[in-house]
Amino acid sequence: NSLGPSARTSLLTACTVFYALFLTIFSLVLELAHLLNDEESRKLNKKDIIFGLYMYGGSLVFFFYMYIVLLLNPRWYSTMDYLRKMFGVCLTRPKVSPSSDSLSSAAATVRKVTHSSPSAGSLFLRLGSVVFGVTGVVYYAFLVFLCDLDPTCSGLSISLDICAILFIFIQMHFIFCNWKLSITGSHMVARIGTMHLVAANLWTWIRYVLMEEGVMEKEIREVFKHRPVVLNQSHSSESSAENSMELFSESSRKDEHDMKMGQGSCQAVECFLGSLSEIMFTSIVEYSLIAAAVMYIVWRNIGRQDHGSTYVKRKHQIRVDCSKTTTGLFLGLAFLAVTFTSMVVYYGFTMMHRSEKAAYVYAFTDMFQYVLSTIGVLTAIYQMRALKYFNKKTHIQNSDQELLDQILLSIGLVGELIYSVAGLVGLTGEKAWNSFSFILLFVHIFRLIQVGTQTFLLHVARSVRMGGDDREAQPGKQAITFLLTANLAIFFMNLFESEKAGVSEVIIEYYGKRSWVFLVRSFSPLTIFYRFHSSVCFAEIWKNVYASKTHPVHNTATSTATPINI
Amino acid sequence: NSLGPSARTSLLTACTVFYALFLTIFSLVLELAHLLNDEESRKLNKKDIIFGLYMYGGSLVFFFYMYIVLLLNPRWYSTMDYLRKMFGVCLTRPKVSPSSDSLSSAAATVRKVTHSSPSAGSLFLRLGSVVFGVTGVVYYAFLVFLCDLDPTCSGLSISLDICAILFIFIQMHFIFCNWKLSITGSHMVARIGTMHLVAANLWTWIRYVLMEEGVMEKEIREVFKHRPVVLNQSHSSESSAENSMELFSESSRKDEHDMKMGQGSCQAVECFLGSLSEIMFTSIVEYSLIAAAVMYIVWRNIGRQDHGSTYVKRKHQIRVDCSKTTTGLFLGLAFLAVTFTSMVVYYGFTMMHRSEKAAYVYAFTDMFQYVLSTIGVLTAIYQMRALKYFNKKTHIQNSDQELLDQILLSIGLVGELIYSVAGLVGLTGEKAWNSFSFILLFVHIFRLIQVGTQTFLLHVARSVRMGGDDREAQPGKQAITFLLTANLAIFFMNLFESEKAGVSEVIIEYYGKRSWVFLVRSFSPLTIFYRFHSSVCFAEIWKNVYASKTHPVHNTATSTATPINI
Incomplete structure (x- = not known):
């Protein structure tokens, strides 16, 4: 009061x-x-x-x-008025009538x-x-x-x-x-x-x-349950590592079978749709x-604008400058093609039940992806030296969007870091170091390096702009385009494969503890999101850094049109 | 001489x-x-x-x-020169050196x-x-x-x-x-x-x-081969129509089995990748x-430009006007969601081996798609009355692209017409008309109507432009957007399902003759292409008809910038 x-x-x-x-x-x-x-x-x-x-x-x-x-678009009010007159019905909307009187005057009040x-x-x-x-x-x-x-x-x-x-x-x-x-x-x-x-x-x-997580838990429980049975069934010529993966496909086929028999051991949706x-x-x-x-x-x-402020229409014009992108784009497409090919090969090996080879394919693809995209990130950082740093205080316009990007990127980054670090720590518990565990070690190290450098690049690139003399060269744009496509490729790979019985099931063997696996695996959606949102941020950088129109650093006479945010 | x-x-x-x-x-x-x-x-x-x-x-x-x-970009010549001086090697490229002398003068000669x-x-x-x-x-x-x-x-x-x-x-x-x-x-x-x-x-x-076609032939041959066996195996409670579809999935599972056994009855690639x-x-x-x-x-x-004409750089600016699209876009997205849902349901029924239901789902989805997109086409035609017709002779600029579009659209249209008409003619040979054959009849009729009206719309819309007074309304743009998305949805559905054992396998039963099926089925890629290319043409219409910049009909003072062809 x-x-x-x-x-x-x-x-x-x-x-x-x-x-x-x-x-x-x-x-x-x-x-x-x-x-x-x-x-x-x-x-x-x-x-x-x-x-x-x-x-x-x-x-x-x-x-x-x-x-x-x-x-509601104001023209609907006139339609409503028309209907009201036509049917002579008094609708119970008291507040509409006064505004529809002054219909043509201002849409802002409506x-x-x-x-x-x-x-x-x-x-x-x-x-x-x-x-x-x-x-x-x-x-x-x-x-x-x-x-x-x-x-x-x-x-x-x-x-x-x-x-x-x-x-x-x-x-x-x-x-x-x-x-x-x-x-x-x-x-x-x-x-x-x-x-x-x-x-x-x-x-x-x-x-x-x-x-x-529940689905995952059931899957893992299935493994630990079926384990001795499958070991007895398996032929002696197969190695133990192959068995552990074999039984994944085994159990999933069993699920399918159960579903057919109507025993209802798997949940309805997962039965039908599978992966x-x-x-x-x-x-x-x-x-x-x-x-x-x-x-x-x-x-x-809410509340930042005054009550009486005029109605501003939505902006619809999109303007994109696609110069200096094709080389990066096609390198990215080659990256994408390699990724898809490896996914198909992985799928082929899984179908042939040579799961250890599939795990190798998965690990090598991961390493290939992280090494190449790290090289891309380093190239971009090196080339973007030429750009000018600008003071963020003078550029308040996009702060909300940047906040949103930062929130989402941080969430993804946390997931990605937990996933990689947990994987590394898990590997330290390994007793017998064979070649595969070394490969996994390198994959996790490269992953950490890639995530670190990429996040650094995303952070730095947010606050640089193209100077007037870079107009022709547009340094780093090709690299940014490549990274955009590469992150999309990694996103697709993670989306389609990370949930499947892949490398992580070998890691289950190493880790042993269920709870540990849960910790690692429940961050899998966040790592997928990190890749998606990195692409979003690269697209923003691609658009904002190399915008040829007005920006604070560069004040020529050509700056009549305001940059359009797409 | x-x-x-x-x-x-x-x-x-x-x-x-x-x-x-x-x-x-x-x-x-x-x-x-x-x-x-x-x-x-x-x-x-x-x-x-x-x-x-x-x-x-x-x-x-x-x-x-x-x-x-x-x-080759002229700056590479300077690099080559540099390398040549450095290593003192005389490369065997006689024609390069003179042009690299006058490097800075003109890129056109290079x-x-x-x-x-x-x-x-x-x-x-x-x-x-x-x-x-x-x-x-x-x-x-x-x-x-x-x-x-x-x-x-x-x-x-x-x-x-x-x-x-x-x-x-x-x-x-x-x-x-x-x-x-x-x-x-x-x-x-x-x-x-x-x-x-x-x-x-x-x-x-x-x-x-x-x-x-070869793959298809093998598939169909498989059906006719396995036919009596499956009839004996099948339970008596199932109807004959269900059998004929059951045995498709049966045979495909057999293929899978064969592949696992390594009998090599299916070709390598098809075994691995399946659909x-x-x-x-x-x-x-x-x-x-x-x-x-x-x-x-x-x-x-080739030869239309003179030898000495100057080098024109590639254009990179893309400008898109997205106003008046969201309603059409979201109606199209709803259409897409319904299509995908029906695909998932179809997949579910196929997995449950209730193939007759799957065939019904497929047929009803087809009918839904054709009826709705026909309504969209009619709406677009009705709304586009307001646009102005312009004389094509005055607008020579895009004639090549239009020729390309016409060639590709005609190829697709021929395939689509042969597919539909052959389906209709095949249905006339039907002896016992059950409810499913009536549904197939309606599907084919609606398909013909849809293809006809849509091609008419694509033809007409190519030669209309927005008049000056339509600037605000942009009549028909929402409908065009909807049709773009709807055609993409039909394209995805055809791409993923038309090759599978779907409705056409029921039609095999009706038609009986193998050669007839080949005729129909070999045009399946063309029908897919028709859908894809319709989307391309709608995107062109969306861009050209509603371009707010210069066009022959409307000559205001604002026409300083030439329209940019994306």
């Missing part, structure tokens, strides 16, 4: 953060309970469904509010948003979120189909899946279209809504990370991570 | 065409011989290898000539090319050729790997595969970078070289179309089709 308005706003803002935190902790506990209960099949119980409906329902209501109340705030995500990131989002929609649609086949499946869980489809699709549209949004309507509602969305995305994220379901899980994990970060940026932007 | 220079040029030009025609006919006969011999495994004999080495070798020599003699001629392929088409090309490279690299494993594989056939990798990759680079190339050097060499490239691409095309190899075959077919058409356009452009 005695508080001033700014103090109250600050307090209520803090409350929305606590609300999101509470929801996140609640969902974490709820999902952990499932994992720790060691349930065979992940049945949704009442609690889950009610919580899920609350999360998705709240998000959908908020999206409805945003699209109808805030974002749309309580503006698209003038700093960008909350580059084009590449938004395209990525669309790809991941579509994969997620397909996954949930397939769940609906499975539920439809299964007579024991309740209507509530179908409705939950449908809510998830709507949620993912609408949020995808929102992220793609409203990346410069700044809400000037009711701040409180917007803050609660965006925080609810952050919580919903984090919930999805936690859920699928734990689900992946496809792991790709879909990973996509959902990446999608919800991106969405949570973007929603956090939108939340941060 | 008595001929004038223009007559001689014309004669020699005709000779290059005959050269390409002779090579194409020769390769057609060579490849048909393989097919008609009914060989079990497609062994390469001496003739094939010599012919292949000649084709690839000639192409590589021509590319070497192009890159070294015609396209590079005997210019990038000023009309565009020979849009960005979308070139990106497609890169994707298809990388797939082809991966395929050949895998062949090298297989050959390396196989002790009976000769060194010659490895060298042929390596030549193919180099050929595909270098040609990919050439197509991507030199799409506005016009050769001003020796016309005769350039004409022979480009015609050799056209022939080499047509050879690859013929080879892989026939190879696909992946069919996607790769299709990619190579599409790639060589695009490459042949582009090379034909390059051939056509």
